[in-house]
Amino acid sequence: MPTGREIAQLCGVSVATVSRVFNQPETVNEETRQRVLRVAKELDYRPNESARALSTKQSTMIGLVWDTDHRRPGWRHPYLQDLLIGLKSALSAHGYHLLMLATSGDAREVGASLADPVGYVNMTRRHHLGGLVLIDSGSDAEAFGTFAQSGVPCVALDVAVEGPRATYVTSDNAGGARMATLHLAGLGHSRIATITGPPGNEPSDARVAGYRAALREAGLAPREDYVVSGDFYRASGIAAMQRLLALDEPPTAVFTASDEMAVGALLAARAAGLQVPRDLALVGFDDIEIASVVDPALTTVSQDKPGFGVAAAKAIMAMITGAGREEPVVLPTRLVVRQSCGS
Amino acid sequence: MPTGREIAQLCGVSVATVSRVFNQPETVNEETRQRVLRVAKELDYRPNESARALSTKQSTMIGLVWDTDHRRPGWRHPYLQDLLIGLKSALSAHGYHLLMLATSGDAREVGASLADPVGYVNMTRRHHLGGLVLIDSGSDAEAFGTFAQSGVPCVALDVAVEGPRATYVTSDNAGGARMATLHLAGLGHSRIATITGPPGNEPSDARVAGYRAALREAGLAPREDYVVSGDFYRASGIAAMQRLLALDEPPTAVFTASDEMAVGALLAARAAGLQVPRDLALVGFDDIEIASVVDPALTTVSQDKPGFGVAAAKAIMAMITGAGREEPVVLPTRLVVRQSCGS
DNA sequence: CATTTCACCGTAAGCGGTTACATCACCGTA
DNA sequence: TACGGTGATGTAACCGCTTACGGTGAAATG
Structure with a gap:
C-alpha cells in the first residue's frame, strides 16, 4: 500500500500538501492538486484509517450496540435485517461504517455487555467511534440510559432516552x-x-x-x-x-x-x-x-423498517457534525388490511 | 482517557514496560507487572485501538461483506440474525469485532460494491482488517472469487471459494x-x-x-x-x-x-x-x-444457523493466526418433520 | 576475581497521517 | 524603496502504542 509520503515524493511536494489535497482541497493550488490527485489515483492510494483516526481522534465508524439479552436467549428482533439495510446504506452515504462491538472475551477488557454499558462506552473511546446506535434487545432499557448520559452521541431505537447528545427514533x-x-x-x-x-x-x-x-x-x-x-x-x-x-x-x-x-x-x-x-x-x-x-x-x-435505520443514521450524523442534541424522530405507521380482521 | 504514558509515569516505569505488561506479560517482573496492572485498573486505562492498529498493522476487526444485491432489491437472507448472533459471539470470544463495511459514498473511495470487490479489499487494508466474512447476497458469487484470490483471509458462506487464505462454510x-x-x-x-x-x-x-x-x-x-x-x-x-x-x-x-x-x-x-x-x-x-x-x-x-457464524469465526481466526488456508466446513443438516409431508 | 549469562527495563525509532506554525515569493501601496 | 498582506507550501511536532536494540545489575560460571 502506498503511503502519503510516497505520493509526496513522486509529486515533489510535502506530505502536508498531500494531506491537504484530501482534507482542505481549497487551500492548495489547482495545478498541484491535480498532480497529486493523478498520482494518487495511479498508485491507488488510500489514506490509512488507523493513522487518520489516531491523529484526528475521530474515526468513520459508528458502534452498533445489539446484544441478544442473555436473560431472553430466544429473543429475536422482529426486523433486524431491514433495519440494518437502512442503517448501513444511509451511513454509507456519509462514508461511515458500522462496527458491531464485541461484548466479551477481550483479555484487555472487562466483560462488556448491556449489563455493563460502561464497557461499550470505553470501546467507543478506544476506537474513536463517532457514536452509538442502540438497538433494543428486548429489555435492558435502563442500560440505554447510561449510554445516553455518557456524552457519546447516540441514538436509540424504540426506547426514549435522554442525554446531552442522545436521541431516539420510534414508530408512531x-x-x-x-x-x-x-x-x-x-x-x-x-x-x-x-x-x-x-x-x-x-x-x-x-x-x-x-x-x-x-x-x-x-x-x-x-x-x-x-x-x-x-x-x-x-x-x-x-x-x-x-x-x-x-x-x-x-x-x-x-x-x-x-x-x-x-x-x-x-x-x-x-x-x-x-x-x-x-x-x-x-x-x-x-x-x-x-x-x-x-x-x-x-x-x-x-x-417503516428501513426508515428506522435511515432516521437513526441521519440523527447520528447530525449529532456528530452538529455537536448538539437532536429531536426524536417518530415514524409514521400504516394499517395493512388483510384477512384476519374480516373486513 | 488515560494514556500509556500516564500510567508509566505514575508507576515510575517507561511506556515500553506498560506496553509489555499487556502484550508480553511474561517478560516483565511480577511485582512491577502488578503495580502497572493496579494503576491501569484505577485509571480505567484502555489501550487506544487506533494507535495499536497503526503500530502493529493489525486491528481486531473482521470485515463483513454483505450487500443486498441491487439487481434483486427485495432479497433477504433467510436467517441473517441467527448467523450474526453466532458470528458475533464467536468473534467476541477472541476479542474481535465485526465491521460492516460501507459500500459507497465515501468521497475518498471509489464506489465499493460487490460489483467492485477491489474496493472492499482496499477497505481491508485501510482499516487493517484481520479478514473478511462474505455473506452470500443471492448472487454475486463470482465477485467472491476476487475476494478469495486477493490474499486477504476470508471465509465465504454457502459459496465454495478458493484462494491462498480463503475457505468457506456451507451446510450438507x-x-x-x-x-x-x-x-x-x-x-x-x-x-x-x-x-x-x-x-x-x-x-x-x-x-x-x-x-x-x-x-x-x-x-x-x-x-x-x-x-x-x-x-x-x-x-x-x-x-x-x-x-x-x-x-x-x-x-x-x-x-x-x-x-x-x-x-x-x-x-x-x-x-x-x-x-x-x-x-x-x-x-x-x-x-x-x-x-x-x-x-x-x-x-x-x-x-444450523448460528453454527454458520461460529464456524466462520473459527475459520477466520485460524487463518489470521495460522497464516494458511483452512479446510472448508460442512455443517450437518437435520430433517424436521411437521405436517406438510403427511407422515 | 574477571567474565559470561540473564532477567528486566529504558531509549528511541517508527507506524501514517494531521495541522499549527514558519517560510517564501509576490503583490499592491505609501 | 520599504512594508504589510496574501496565497501556497514546507517543517516538524504530535497522536498513542509497539518493539528492536542496548544497557544495567545481579547471579552464575571458570
Whole structure:
C-alpha cells in the first residue's frame, strides 16, 4: 500500500500538501492538486484509517450496540435485517461504517455487555467511534440510559432516552394502535380487547394508550379485563388469548401489540374452536414476514423498517457534525388490511 | 482517557514496560507487572485501538461483506440474525469485532460494491482488517472469487471459494436433500418432484444432486420434467408448482430447495384445489421461522444457523493466526418433520 | 576475581497521517 | 524603496502504542 509520503515524493511536494489535497482541497493550488490527485489515483492510494483516526481522534465508524439479552436467549428482533439495510446504506452515504462491538472475551477488557454499558462506552473511546446506535434487545432499557448520559452521541431505537447528545427514533405506536382499534370498531365490534407487551416497555405502553384513545373516540367503554399483557413472544399471545376466551364475555376482536403474539392468539383461538375472522377479528403490529403467510393473513400495523435505520443514521450524523442534541424522530405507521380482521 | 504514558509515569516505569505488561506479560517482573496492572485498573486505562492498529498493522476487526444485491432489491437472507448472533459471539470470544463495511459514498473511495470487490479489499487494508466474512447476497458469487484470490483471509458462506487464505462454510446440502427425498419416498411416494434454486447456485445444485441420489437409492426413475427451477423466492415457488401441476402426471410429493418456495408451492397447490398434505406432500429447506407457522406446518431440512457464524469465526481466526488456508466446513443438516409431508 | 549469562527495563525509532506554525515569493501601496 | 498582506507550501511536532536494540545489575560460571 502506498503511503502519503510516497505520493509526496513522486509529486515533489510535502506530505502536508498531500494531506491537504484530501482534507482542505481549497487551500492548495489547482495545478498541484491535480498532480497529486493523478498520482494518487495511479498508485491507488488510500489514506490509512488507523493513522487518520489516531491523529484526528475521530474515526468513520459508528458502534452498533445489539446484544441478544442473555436473560431472553430466544429473543429475536422482529426486523433486524431491514433495519440494518437502512442503517448501513444511509451511513454509507456519509462514508461511515458500522462496527458491531464485541461484548466479551477481550483479555484487555472487562466483560462488556448491556449489563455493563460502561464497557461499550470505553470501546467507543478506544476506537474513536463517532457514536452509538442502540438497538433494543428486548429489555435492558435502563442500560440505554447510561449510554445516553455518557456524552457519546447516540441514538436509540424504540426506547426514549435522554442525554446531552442522545436521541431516539420510534414508530408512531399510539397512532398505529389507534388506527387498528378504530378499524375494528368501524367493523362493528364493540368488545375489543388488547394483548400488550411487557408493562413498562415504551412502545407497548404507547400502543395501549392508542388503543384506549380509540375506544374513547368510538364511544366504547374501556374494560380492564380486556387488557392483558404478554411479552411480544408467541407463547405469551397464546396464554393471553386463553385468558381472554375464559372471560364471561369474551371479546369479539383483539388488537395485539406484536405479530408474533397475534399468531399466538390465532393458534389459541383456533384451538378453542373459533374461526378467524368469523368468530374473532385480529389485528397485529409490526408487519413482519409471517403476517402475510399465516392463514388467514394478518391485518397489522406496518412499521417503516428501513426508515428506522435511515432516521437513526441521519440523527447520528447530525449529532456528530452538529455537536448538539437532536429531536426524536417518530415514524409514521400504516394499517395493512388483510384477512384476519374480516373486513 | 488515560494514556500509556500516564500510567508509566505514575508507576515510575517507561511506556515500553506498560506496553509489555499487556502484550508480553511474561517478560516483565511480577511485582512491577502488578503495580502497572493496579494503576491501569484505577485509571480505567484502555489501550487506544487506533494507535495499536497503526503500530502493529493489525486491528481486531473482521470485515463483513454483505450487500443486498441491487439487481434483486427485495432479497433477504433467510436467517441473517441467527448467523450474526453466532458470528458475533464467536468473534467476541477472541476479542474481535465485526465491521460492516460501507459500500459507497465515501468521497475518498471509489464506489465499493460487490460489483467492485477491489474496493472492499482496499477497505481491508485501510482499516487493517484481520479478514473478511462474505455473506452470500443471492448472487454475486463470482465477485467472491476476487475476494478469495486477493490474499486477504476470508471465509465465504454457502459459496465454495478458493484462494491462498480463503475457505468457506456451507451446510450438507446434498445430505439434507437426500434425507428429505428419502423421507418422501419412505412415505410411499413415487412421483417426487423438486423445485430448485437458480441453476449454478451451489447450494441449490447440491440439493438437486441429493435429490437425485435419493431417487436412485429408492429405486425411483428420475424424470426431467420433475425438476423445475426457481430462484428461492416465494413467487418462483408458485410458478414452479403451477408448472408441475400442469403435467400429465403431476407429482404427489415435492421437495423444494427453500422454505420460501415451499410456501409458494403450498399457496399454488391450495389455489389449484389441492389439500396439503392429503393430495400433495411438501418438504422445504432452511427451517426459517415461517416454516412452523404456515398451515400445515412445513416439514423441512433445518440448517444450523448460528453454527454458520461460529464456524466462520473459527475459520477466520485460524487463518489470521495460522497464516494458511483452512479446510472448508460442512455443517450437518437435520430433517424436521411437521405436517406438510403427511407422515 | 574477571567474565559470561540473564532477567528486566529504558531509549528511541517508527507506524501514517494531521495541522499549527514558519517560510517564501509576490503583490499592491505609501 | 520599504512594508504589510496574501496565497501556497514546507517543517516538524504530535497522536498513542509497539518493539528492536542496548544497557544495567545481579547471579552464575571458570
